[in-house]
Amino acid sequence: MIIVGLDPGLGCTGWGVIAADGNRLSHIGNGHIRTDAKAALPERLVALHGELLGVLALHLPEAAAVEEVFVNDNPQSTLKLGQARGVILLAAASLSVPVGEYAPRLVKKAVVGTGGAEKSQVHAMVGRLLPGVKIAGADAADALAVAITHAHHLASARAMKGRAA
Template sequence: MRIIGVDPGSVKTGVGIIDVQGNHLRHVHHAMIRTGKGDFDERLHILFSGLSEIISHFKPDSAAIEDVFVSKNVSSALKLGQARGALVAACGYHGLRVAPYSPTMVKQSVVGFGRADKDQVGHMIRMLLHPPEPCPEDAADALAVAICHAHHSPMQKIVGKI
């Protein structure tokens, strides 16, 4: 099974793709979709089209996305929610149902500690997947989302959530 993981952001979004065969995980691709800080509507379009292009090229079987982290800044949270919506829409456009995962669940699945920092997540991604080139933090987070889905999707299929 090929899984695409997404770490949403309104300025930069991480994307990670892995192949899963039994208990074996293999790095396929990681990337950043960078929108800059221009017109927000244009940034949403960049997110949608950028993820659509990656999905078209790599043809994943399944998609997972990190839930929106609610911060104290309501405006930032709303923008992040809209960015996440554009990314979910891109997945839906390509026929992929999206499994959401909380940041705590992603970190717990990859590091074993739900409050792990980005350095710990990045270290585990290097240890588990051996990517051919260094991963930016957001791309490592996206690969972690994909790994989390690989660990949880068999159980979710059993209980009928996917």
């Protein structure tokens, strides 16, 4: 199964694509989508949407996973993050790609083993789980971590369903 993980941001959205075959994971691609900070908000959202549709069309994922919005000290930043996240959800839904949503602490716990892990620890564990991967930056590492989390949750759900049958 091809899974795209997305770490939303208006200025920079990270993306990471993995293949999951049972518990085996392999890296397909990763990167980031940047928007022009000088452009008006609607233009930035359109640019994010278009670039993301390009990533989805290139990799044809069967599932997507997105990090949930966390509330930070600046309400304006939280609103902009929410708007970028809405565009991401729209892009995936418009291509009929089912989306899983995960809290940042849950992603850290799934990948590192503790919900309070530092970004550097997440980056390091992604490198261990996907040997040989060249990560495009912190946002791409977070996106790959979200994809890995989704892969683990899907595998667990399938195992539970198999036991129930």
